[in-house]
Every structure is written in C-alpha cells, then in structure tokens.
Amino acid sequence: MVPQFALGLLTSAAAWNGYKIPLFSALLLVTLNAKRVYLWTKQTNVRRRGSNQHNYHGIPVGELAEWLMKKRAFKRDESIKQWALSQGKYVKIAEELEKHGVLERGDNHARVLRDISMEQLVRQLREDFPLVYSEERKVWAERNGAFERWALDHDAAERKTDERIARKERKVERLDQKINERSSMADVLALCQ
Numbered sequence: 001m002v003p004q005f006a007l008g009l010l011t012s013a014a015a016w017n018g019y020k021i022p023l024f025s026a027l028l029l030v031t032l033n034a035k036r037v038y039l040w041t042k043q044t045n046v047r048r049r050g051s052n053q054h055n056y057h058g059i060p061v062g063e064l065a066e067w068l069m070k071k072r073a074f075k076r077d078e079s080i081k082q083w084a085l086s087q088g089k090y091v092k093i094a095e096e097l098e099k100h101g102v103l104e105r106g107d108n109h110a111r112v113l114r115d116i117s118m119e120q121l122v123r124q125l126r127e128d129f130p131l132v133y134s135e136e137r138k139v140w141a142e143r144n145g146a147f148e149r150w151a152l153d154h155d156a157a158e159r160k161t162d163e164r165i166a167r168k169e170r171k172v173e174r175l176d177q178k179i180n181e182r183s184s185m186a187d188v189l190a191l192c193q
Contacts, residue, residue: 056125057093059083065121073112074103100124101133116140 014022030037054061067082068074074097080090094111097103102124106112114133116124120140124131131140136155 054126057089061122061125065118065125068113068121069118071113073106073110075110100129102129 056064064083071078074094076090076094079085079094080087085093094103098105098111102114102116102121103111104114113121115138116133120131130143132143133140134151134155136158137151139151141151
C-alpha cells in the first residue's frame with residue numbers, strides 16, 4: 001500500500017459529507033467514556049493539590065491541628081504568615097472555628113484554643129465538626145450522641161432552675177424594699193403624732 005494513497009483515502013473519507021462521520025464518532029466516544037473522563041480529571045486535580053486529601057480551607061488538616069496544638073492560639077499575624085492566608089480567609093476560618101467551639105476568646109480578645117485533644121481536633125476539622133463542647137461539663141461529646149442529648153437537656157433544666165431562683169430572689173428583694181419603705185413611712189407617721 002502506498003502511504004500517500006492511504007492518507008488520501010482517509011482524508012477524503014473524513015471530509016465526505018461535511019465531516020459528519022468523524023464528528024459522530026468523536027461524539028459517540030465522548031458520550032460512552034464521559035464517566036472515565038470525569039473521574040480522570042478529578043483524580044488529576046486531587047494529585048495536583050497534593051497527596052493529603054483531608055484539607056480544611058486548603059490547609060492540610062494534620063499540619064493545621066499540629067500547629068494549633070503547638071501555638072494554643074490562632075492569632076491573626078502568625079496565622080497569615082504561617083499559612084499564607086488572605087485577611088478575609090483568616091477571618092472566615094477563625095469565625096468558623098470559634099462558632100464551633102474550637103477557639104474561644106482569651107486575654108486581650110485573642111482567639112485561643114479551647115482544651116481539646118489532638119484526636120478530637122483532627123476529627124473536628126476533617127469531619128465537619130461532629131463534636132460539641134459543653135460549657136457546664138467541660139467536655140467534648142458527640143453532637144448527636146445520647147450523652148450529649150442528656151447533658152444538654154440536663155444543662156437546660158439547670159438553667160431554667162437557676163432562672164426561676166433568680167426571679168424569686170429579685171421578687172423577695174422588691175418585697176423587702178416595699179416593707180422597708182412602709183416601715184419607714186410608719187416610723188415617720190408615728191413621729192408626727
């Protein structure tokens with residue numbers, strides 16, 4: 001077979017009928033392999049980002065947890081310098097960590113790390129905050145766990161009881177003031193007679 005003849009035959013077959021045969025073949029190939037192409041692009045994207053698939057706002061979870069445990073705080077200047085964050089990204093991360101109880105406000109209104117173990121911190125960052133912190137009990141517990149439901153119910157009952165006691169104490173104070181006012185008025189009236 002002569003190469004010029006074979007190439008000429010292929011190009012004339014491809015150009016026949018306005019390139020409809022190659023377009024149809026390409027469309028059929030893309031349609032049948034769409035899932036493979038999607039998974040391949042997703043895999044190469046993960047490979048390009050790095051080997052750690054557990055990231056928290058683009059920061060590897062293990063490294064962030066280790067750094068937070070070492071520093072015990074999430075200060076603005078240190079964090080921006082260490083992780084090359086923008087001001088907006090720092091604020092977003094800090095507010096989210098504070099909202100979920102990982103950080104709390106310390107001296108001079110600084111964001112400091114709450115008492116938490118390394119395993120719990122990594123789990124919080126990797127699994128989208130499955131734990132909640134109970135202020136009254138000073139423990140981390142499952143958000144949907146039986147203990148946490150019991151603790152939250154118990155804490156709510158204690159708060160209601162404390163509020164009821166505070167209301168009654170305020171009522172007693174007001175009654176004492178009224179009694180003192182009436183007794184002072186009675187003393188004044190007794191002196192006037």
